Amino acid sequence: MKSLVIYFSQTGNTKKVAEAIYEALPQPKELKKLDEIKEAKSVADYDLVFIGFPVHSHSVPYRVENFLRQLPPGQKIAIFMTHGSIPGTRLSREALEEALILAGKARVLGTFTSRGQVSPEAMEIFSRSPEHELWTEMAVTARHHPDQNDLDDARSFARWIFSLAAQSE
Ligand SMILES: Cc1cc2nc3c(=O)[nH]c(=O)nc-3n(C[C@H](O)[C@H](O)[C@H](O)COP(=O)(O)O)c2cc1C
Secondary structure, three states: OOEEEEEEEOOOOHHHHHHHHHHHHHOOOOEEEEHOOOOOOHHHHOOOOEEEEEEEEOOOOOOHHHHHOOOOOOEEEEEHHHHHOOEEEOHHHHHHHHHHHHOOOEEEEEEEEEOOOOOOHHHHHOOOHHHHHHHHHHHHHOOOOOHHEEEHHHHHHHHHHHHHHHOOO
C-alpha cells in the first residue's frame, strides 16, 4: 500500500507533525509540501493520503481549501491540523469541521489535531486587536507544542490509520 503525506506549514509546526506521521508509515511512502503537488487529482496514484495544515483565522488556509475540494472521489485520506487555541473549543473545531465538508467526496479515515506554538510575530499582531484578546490568551499555552508527546501521538495515529486503510483494501 502506497502512502503520501502532504502538508502546508508556515512556521514549521505542521511540518513536524507531518514528519512524525511519515516516519511511522511503512514503505512505500512519500512526504511532500502542498506546493509540490500540481493537481489534487494526482494523489489518486496513492492508496492512502495524509493531509495537514495549520488553522488560520479559525479556518482552513485558502490553498488547502482548494486542494481538499478537488480530491478524487473515494480517495482514502486522513486529515491532521495544528492550532494555537485549546483543543475542542469552537476556535479549533470549526476549521476541522470545514475541512471535513470540503473533503466530502473523499473517504476520510480519521483526523488528528495538535496544538502548535504561535509565532511571536503573529502573537504581536493579534494582541493589538481587541477581538482577538481571548484567542491570544489561549495561544500562550500552545508554547513548546508540538512536543514529544504530540509527535508520539501523531505516530500512533499514522499507524492506526494505516491499519484501517489496509483492512478496507
Ligand atoms: C495568520 C495566522 C492565523 C492564525 N489563526 C489561528 C486561529 O484562528 N486559531 C488557532 O487556533 N490558531 C491560529 N493560528 C496559530 C496556528 O494555527 C498555529 O501556530 C499552527 O501550529 C501554525 O502551524 P505552522 O507552523 O505549520 O504554520 C494562526 C497563526 C497565524 C500565523
